[in-house]
Every structure is written in C-alpha cells, then in structure tokens.
Amino acid sequence: ASSGISSFLRRHVKVLERPSSQMSYLDQFLKETNSSQQQVQQTHSTRLLYLEGGSIESEEGDIEDNRASIASSKSNLSELSIHEAHSPKHKAHQFLVRTFSTPTKCSHCTSLMVGLMRQGMVCETCGFTCHTACCPHVPSICPVPPDQTKRPLGIDPTRGIGTAYEGYVKVPKQGGVKKGWVRQFVVVCDFKLFLYDISADRNALPSVHVTQVLDMRDPQFNVNTVKDSDVIHANKKDIPCIFKITTSFLEPPGPRNVTLMLADTEGEKNKWVVALSELHRIMKRNNLPSTTVLVARELIDSSLALLRSALSATIIDPDRIVLGTEEGLFCVDLDRSEIARVGEGKKIYQMEYISEEHLLVVVCGKQRHVRLVPIRALDGDDTEWIKVAESKGCSVLTVGPVMKAPLTFFLCVAVKKQQNTTTIMIYEVTRTRSRHNRFKDLQLNVPVHSMQLLSDGRLCVGSPSTFMVYNLHDDSHPFSLIHQENPLYNTLSCSAVDALRVIELPRNEYLLVFATLAAYVDRQGRRSRDREIMYPAVPVALSYRDGHLIVYSETHIDVFYCATGEWVQTLNVKRAKPLNEAGSLSVCILYDYVHLLYLSNIYQRELINLDNIITQDREGRVQKPRRRFSLREGNKSQRLNTDRRSKLISAPTNFNHISHMGPGDGIQNQKLIDLTTNLVDSGEQVVGHHHQQQQRVQKLIPLQLKHGERKRPEISNPTPIKPTFPAYNGAKRSAPPRPRDLPPALPRL
Incomplete structure (x- = not known):
C-alpha cells in the first residue's frame, strides 16, 4: 500500500515537469461540437475521440494531447498490477479516505479533488485515486484495466466535468x-x-x-x-x-x-x-442552469471613515442599519444620509438584534460585557443600556427562540475561566424592567468555539473537534453529534479542529461546519452522507443564510447549498468579512479602502431598500449615488424643537428691555419686544403677543401658533418625534415607522 501511494506521489511530481500549458479533453470536444447532427449520430464514437486525445491547431503551433495529463492525474500502476488484470482472478479495490498535500486530480473524471483535508480516496492496492462521489462508479477490477485508465469514463464535457486545460x-x-x-x-x-x-x-x-x-x-x-x-x-x-x-x-x-x-x-x-x-x-x-444566489452591492463607500474600524452591524429596517465600531455604536439612516452616535463610545465587538423584542444585544467595552439596548435608543433618547450581570469576559454570544407559544427568546453567554474551563450562562429575555432573567448555568471543561440554539430549544455547543447538545429544560446528560462509529471521529480526534457552526436540515439531519470541512450527520451523530463540503481555501470567516453556507477567504467568497452540498457560486471579493451572522452586511477591501457591502439574495425579499443603493439619471441609466453622511449629535428631538429652550436652563421670567449696552445708536431706535416666557403646562394654551407689536415686527418674529392650538409641554426627557426629512436627492418622503416603547406583554401560559 505504501509503495502504491509513494509511486503516485512520484508520478504527481511530473505535473511540474510538463510544458507551460496543455490541452486535455477540450480539443476533441471542440471537434464534436461542429455539427449537432453529427453528434447525435456518432455519440459513442465522438466520446471516444475526446477521451483518446488529439490536437487543435492555432497560429503558434499544436497543443499537446491529453495522455500526459491523464497520466499525471492517476496513480502509478506497477507492471505487476497490470499483469494481474489479465489473470482470471481479479481483486477488489481497497479504498481509504486520504488527505493530499498538493493539487490532485480524480482518475475517474480528471477533475480536481478540492479541499483542505479528506479530499478523496486512494486504493491501497493499485493507488487509484478518485472523488468520494466517483468511487461507486469506478470499475470494480483492481487494478483498473489500462484501456479504461487512458479513457476515463467520468468525463462529461457538456457539464464541464473533467480537466480541460492546465499550465x-x-x-x-x-x-x-x-x-x-x-x-x-x-x-x-x-x-x-x-x-x-x-x-x-x-x-x-x-x-x-x-x-x-x-x-x-x-x-x-x-x-x-x-x-x-x-x-x-x-x-x-x-x-x-x-x-x-x-x-x-x-x-x-x-x-x-x-x-x-x-x-x-x-x-x-x-x-x-x-x-x-x-x-x-x-x-x-449548453444553457446550463444558473447557480447564482448572492449579488454583492456596495452600500457605503470608503468616504465613511467609520468603516475602517467596523466590527459588527445589523439591519433594523430597510432604511436604517446599526454599525458597531471600535469608537462605539452608530445608527445610520440610509434614506437621510445621517449618522448618529448611540450611547457611550465603547468598542462594540458583536451585535445581535431581536426584532420581536425591539432589543439589541451587544458585547462591548474592554472587558467584553454584554448589554441590552432598547431600540428606542436609536432615536436619540437617553436610554439606559441594561448590563447583564456576570457577563464580563464574554467570548461567545448567541440569541434565539426556544419556545413558540408563547414566543420566548434565550440569551446564551459563554465566559472563559481558568484552565480552559468555560461557564455558559443562559438568560430568558423578558419584558420586565431588567429585560432578562437568569435561567440556567452550564459548566464545561473545554473552550467554546461556537453556540447555536436549535429549533427544538436545545443548545448546541461547538468545542475543539466536536459538537455537544444540551437540553435546557432538564438535567439530561449531553451527547455528541459525532458518534464514535463516524469515520470522521478518529480524524478529528488526532488534532483540535475549530467547530464553527451547526446547521439544521430537514429529516433530523445536521451539517457540522468545522474549520477544514463540513460533514453531514444524523440525530445520533452517525454519518448520513458520504459527501462532505470541501473548502477550496482556508476560511477566515463564515456565515449562514437562506439555506446556504457562505465561506470567506482572503481572495474570494464561496457559496455552498447545504441541502445538496453543491458548490454553487464564487464571488471574487477580496479580504471580505461578515459583520453579522447572516453575512448580509460585509466589509471588503477595494483598492486599499474599506467598503460596506450588502449581499443580496436574488431569490428572497430585499432587506435593504435598493433606492438607497441604485439611482437612475434622466435617461434611465444606472448610476452610483455620491453619498455624503452628516453626523447627528445629541438628542434629535431637542435639536428639532423650534423654541430652542434648553431643558437644563430655566427660561427668563418677567423680562423687559431697559437700555442698550454697547456701541452704536441704531439699535436704540428699534422697537424691541417684551417677551412673556413663563412656562406653560399641558392644560394651558398659548396666548399671542399684543396686536400692535405683532404688526410692527411681523417679519422679524417666527410664525406663532393659532389661537386655540396646544403647545407641546416642556418635559425633561422629551420623546423624539420623527419629522419628514428631505432625502439626499431632493425628494421628500416620510420616514419609516420606528418602535418607541416596549412591545406589549404577551400572556404567559
């Protein structure tokens, strides 16, 4: 077995000794596409043509045949094994899953076996290599007859399966x-x-x-x-x-x-x-079906300096997002091109939004405390951030529903302790003044990499090389989602692999996402599929959205369809990272500048109003809006208050103008107004100035309220009122409704 694998590696080294480029099946496939009628009549013969190799003429010379390409992609067959193929007794293949350290091609279909580990299978007897999916289709004779190794049966040019060119x-x-x-x-x-x-x-x-x-x-x-x-x-x-x-x-x-x-x-x-x-x-x-799922749209360009330190983000409504940066929390109004600071300038590491509870959950500050932020704080109210007790040093945070009737959300906080131990504190999100209630604690003797609340109310915790499931409603013993009979168990036990996420699938199936691959298991942790999701490059981050696993690497973003494990799309976005769990908001580096992207799912309802991203000129051509954001400081409702009276300084009483102090005599000839500035309560009405004074200075004073109208009472902490703002393009439209108060309490059963 060792000699077969070593001979395969020696043959694989010859890949680097080949000419700078060479053709595989493409040359003969071009010949068979000249006439569709000829292709129907000679289906079998033309298939043998592109498998046997040939040449294609160009101005510079001939392109070599594919025999060297096929030889480089398969394992070396010894003379002994070839002679054994003609003997009356044939052996069966002894396939084992292997990890390759260099790019390796499948001997059955000639396509690359992409991945970081466990990319394919190798026969220990003859050294034949193939994909796990191709293994059932490999000829059962060991070693494979020479005529079949020269003409691999797995190539399908109509679907692009097979190596067409390399160099x-x-x-x-x-x-x-x-x-x-x-x-x-x-x-x-x-x-x-x-x-x-x-x-x-x-x-x-x-x-x-x-x-x-x-x-x-x-x-x-x-x-x-x-x-x-x-x-x-x-x-x-x-x-x-x-x-x-x-x-x-x-x-x-x-x-x-x-x-x-x-x-x-x-x-x-x-x-x-x-x-x-x-x-x-x-x-x-060939009109192959489109597999495009996500579209990258630029939401905010590099002109916004806050993007350089952005660590997290969430979408509040189609016209408003919240950014968590190293400088603090900021609310971005896309329709008004305004940015407002929310709360203190503490570093925001992570942010989760519970829309049903009108609540933001953030990990902030140097000591990584968990705080609850009511959504009304985004409107400029002096709203207190609720500190979650004993959450100092939060390493992993997750939120999610655990009951549907009534709808109840849990908040799980993992805090790393000494000697690689971890405490997981579980809180119930309530509608009391504190907005949370301690529910349960879990003690673990391993570090925690990830946490997800499953649909049945259980908590799945990812730790080195495994996922453990805990029942939050009783004290039953937790169990692992990687059974000892799972072939992946021994592989992961040899090295500590980060457990990044678990994804629930129909029919009690789970997709376990590790840092090197993703595997399918059933409810007991046994392998449910032979196929595994292979990453083409080392992931730096990942997210999950609408049934798709989104894997971020340094040079591109790969999208996998979790239901089938198919690699459906690649986005050539460099140095990107997600700002939220779904990856809908991401940042990337373009020409050494940071840009905020909105990853739009073309099959789902848009989460962001596209009018804030794309505009059209008079001729209907799409153009990029040049957005310039203005910083909104302080309480917006006070800034918009027309009387401009501060809540910190009392208004003057019984004010009369006596004499003018200062240079100039012109101002003394003007008729100045005696102001009546006593505060009024909610039951009083505003009385206008004297009729003669109004006529003299009608153009000098602001418009007064009509008799009988009620003036807004002065309060120490006014509730912000959303006026109509002109958008950046001059159009006037009302702002979307914003939640102000706590949601109504639901009945508890």
Whole structure:
C-alpha cells in the first residue's frame, strides 16, 4: 500500500515537469461540437475521440494531447498490477479516505479533488485515486484495466466535468504589476479556473490551498488580450504575452474584477485565450442552469471613515442599519444620509438584534460585557443600556427562540475561566424592567468555539473537534453529534479542529461546519452522507443564510447549498468579512479602502431598500449615488424643537428691555419686544403677543401658533418625534415607522 501511494506521489511530481500549458479533453470536444447532427449520430464514437486525445491547431503551433495529463492525474500502476488484470482472478479495490498535500486530480473524471483535508480516496492496492462521489462508479477490477485508465469514463464535457486545460502562468504580485510577477499553476475544470501558488524552487509542489477561483458561469466572465493602457507598469516586451480575465465584482454601477496573466510566450498566450474562449462558448451554448444566489452591492463607500474600524452591524429596517465600531455604536439612516452616535463610545465587538423584542444585544467595552439596548435608543433618547450581570469576559454570544407559544427568546453567554474551563450562562429575555432573567448555568471543561440554539430549544455547543447538545429544560446528560462509529471521529480526534457552526436540515439531519470541512450527520451523530463540503481555501470567516453556507477567504467568497452540498457560486471579493451572522452586511477591501457591502439574495425579499443603493439619471441609466453622511449629535428631538429652550436652563421670567449696552445708536431706535416666557403646562394654551407689536415686527418674529392650538409641554426627557426629512436627492418622503416603547406583554401560559 505504501509503495502504491509513494509511486503516485512520484508520478504527481511530473505535473511540474510538463510544458507551460496543455490541452486535455477540450480539443476533441471542440471537434464534436461542429455539427449537432453529427453528434447525435456518432455519440459513442465522438466520446471516444475526446477521451483518446488529439490536437487543435492555432497560429503558434499544436497543443499537446491529453495522455500526459491523464497520466499525471492517476496513480502509478506497477507492471505487476497490470499483469494481474489479465489473470482470471481479479481483486477488489481497497479504498481509504486520504488527505493530499498538493493539487490532485480524480482518475475517474480528471477533475480536481478540492479541499483542505479528506479530499478523496486512494486504493491501497493499485493507488487509484478518485472523488468520494466517483468511487461507486469506478470499475470494480483492481487494478483498473489500462484501456479504461487512458479513457476515463467520468468525463462529461457538456457539464464541464473533467480537466480541460492546465499550465503555468504568472500573475501580478500583491500591489500590482509594478511590484512584479509571481508564478502560479492553473487548472481549468468544472467551468472554473483554479490558481495555485508555487514557490520559486523548481522541485516545489503547488500548495493544496487555492489562491484564486475564477468562475466561467459568472455573467461578466470574459477573456481578452490587453492593451498598453491596461498594463502601464508592465515591461514592454511582456505586453504581447499578457491576457486578462474579467469577472463581476459589484453590481452595476461598479468595478469589475480583472485578473492579469502573463504567459511564457505569445504563442502560449494565444493558446490560453483560444481555449478559454471556446470553453466559455461551449458552456453558454449548453444553457446550463444558473447557480447564482448572492449579488454583492456596495452600500457605503470608503468616504465613511467609520468603516475602517467596523466590527459588527445589523439591519433594523430597510432604511436604517446599526454599525458597531471600535469608537462605539452608530445608527445610520440610509434614506437621510445621517449618522448618529448611540450611547457611550465603547468598542462594540458583536451585535445581535431581536426584532420581536425591539432589543439589541451587544458585547462591548474592554472587558467584553454584554448589554441590552432598547431600540428606542436609536432615536436619540437617553436610554439606559441594561448590563447583564456576570457577563464580563464574554467570548461567545448567541440569541434565539426556544419556545413558540408563547414566543420566548434565550440569551446564551459563554465566559472563559481558568484552565480552559468555560461557564455558559443562559438568560430568558423578558419584558420586565431588567429585560432578562437568569435561567440556567452550564459548566464545561473545554473552550467554546461556537453556540447555536436549535429549533427544538436545545443548545448546541461547538468545542475543539466536536459538537455537544444540551437540553435546557432538564438535567439530561449531553451527547455528541459525532458518534464514535463516524469515520470522521478518529480524524478529528488526532488534532483540535475549530467547530464553527451547526446547521439544521430537514429529516433530523445536521451539517457540522468545522474549520477544514463540513460533514453531514444524523440525530445520533452517525454519518448520513458520504459527501462532505470541501473548502477550496482556508476560511477566515463564515456565515449562514437562506439555506446556504457562505465561506470567506482572503481572495474570494464561496457559496455552498447545504441541502445538496453543491458548490454553487464564487464571488471574487477580496479580504471580505461578515459583520453579522447572516453575512448580509460585509466589509471588503477595494483598492486599499474599506467598503460596506450588502449581499443580496436574488431569490428572497430585499432587506435593504435598493433606492438607497441604485439611482437612475434622466435617461434611465444606472448610476452610483455620491453619498455624503452628516453626523447627528445629541438628542434629535431637542435639536428639532423650534423654541430652542434648553431643558437644563430655566427660561427668563418677567423680562423687559431697559437700555442698550454697547456701541452704536441704531439699535436704540428699534422697537424691541417684551417677551412673556413663563412656562406653560399641558392644560394651558398659548396666548399671542399684543396686536400692535405683532404688526410692527411681523417679519422679524417666527410664525406663532393659532389661537386655540396646544403647545407641546416642556418635559425633561422629551420623546423624539420623527419629522419628514428631505432625502439626499431632493425628494421628500416620510420616514419609516420606528418602535418607541416596549412591545406589549404577551400572556404567559
């Protein structure tokens, strides 16, 4: 077994000794697409053509056949095993799951086995490698007959399954073309381009982590040669060898993601351009269903300095969001282009919004206390933040419903103690003055990575390499969601892997999301599916929304459909991180500046009013609004109060103008007004000034109330009144209704 695997690795090293680029099945597939009628009549023969290899003519020369590509992707078959295939007695494959340290292709379908660990299976007898999903379709004869290894049966060009092209290119270093170029290994399969870093050493193998993924299904995908103006910092002799690949980045109007690639020669560049263009044309002609789910829209650009220190955010209503930054909590009115500071300037690490309770839950301050913020504080009220007792040092926070009748929310706070022990304090969110009530405590002897409240009211706690489920309504013993019979149990037990999240699926199935992969289990923790979700790159953060797992890496965002485990989309957004649990609000780095993005689900109702993002000119063309936010300080209701009387200083009484003090005589000739400034209560009415004085200074005084109208009483803490504000584009519209008071108490059963 060891000799088979070692021989496979030796054969895999030959990948780096190949020419800079070569064709796989694409050349013959192009031939079979010349005539659809010919394709129907000769289905079987044409399939053998593109599997046997061939050549495609270009101006610079021939592209090599795919026999070297297939040989490099499969395990080395010894002479002994080949002779054994012709013997009357055939052995069965001995497949075991393996972790590969370099990019490896499946010997059945020739596609890459993407992932960070447990990417595929290897036969210990013959060294045949394949995907876990391809394993049931592999010929049962061990070793596989030579005719089937030369013509793998798993290739499906109509769906892009299989390696169509591969080779070496150079891409710009971080910082642009003027910083130089770095060599990368590129594999084109599954209608995607996978770029792998390679060290300068000739004998070095590519890293198993994908540096960048370019999806051909992207609606903006395009491959072209470059002009001199596109690469002004490039060497003149290199320009004929450079081509560019364009994909979407932000929804219009917005920039496009452009990846420059430098081939060794101009001929190699032409081969790349022809191959990618033809493959993209084939994909479009086959009318494959679109798998796009999310669209990245720029919500706020880099002109807002607060984005540089943004740590969390949540959506309150379609026109208002709340940002948690290192400088404090801020309410952003998108329709009015205003920002207001809320409360003290404490650092906000995490924020959760319970819309049913009109309550914000934040982790703030240097000591990471948990505080409850009533939603009316966003309107400028001097509302006290409710401190949750004994929450100092909160490491993980989660909120969620545990009962539906009546609807009850729980707040779970994990506090790390000494010697890697953790205390989880569980609070019930109430509608009393304190807004919370201590419910239960849990003591754990391990650090806590994550917590989620399940739909049945149980608490799932993620700790190193496992997930434990606790029943909050009784003292039953917790159980693990990774059963000892699960093959993943031994793998995870060897090393401490971060347990990031658990996702509930129908029919009592769970998706356990770890830092290296995601696996499906049943209610007892046994493996429910052979398929596992593989990350192409090391995740830096993740979120879950509308049945999709969103994995953030340094160079892109990957979207997986949890129901099937299918990798459905890649967003080329660099250095992005989510600000909330659903990932609807995220920040990214564009041209070294921080931007706030709204990830919109095209199949769901919009959470943000798109009028705040996209505007149109007179000709109907979409244009980007140039938004400038103004900072709103203090209590807004007092700022808008027309009498401008401070609640801290009493108004003057029995005031009469006696004489003028100061230079100038002109002011003495003016008729000044004696003010009646006594405070009135709610039962009194405002009496106008004398009729003669009103006629003399009608243009000098503000408009008075009509006789019989009630003036707003003076109170120490006025309730803010939402006036109608003009929007940034000049249009007038009423503000959305905002909650002011506590929600009505629900009956307790």
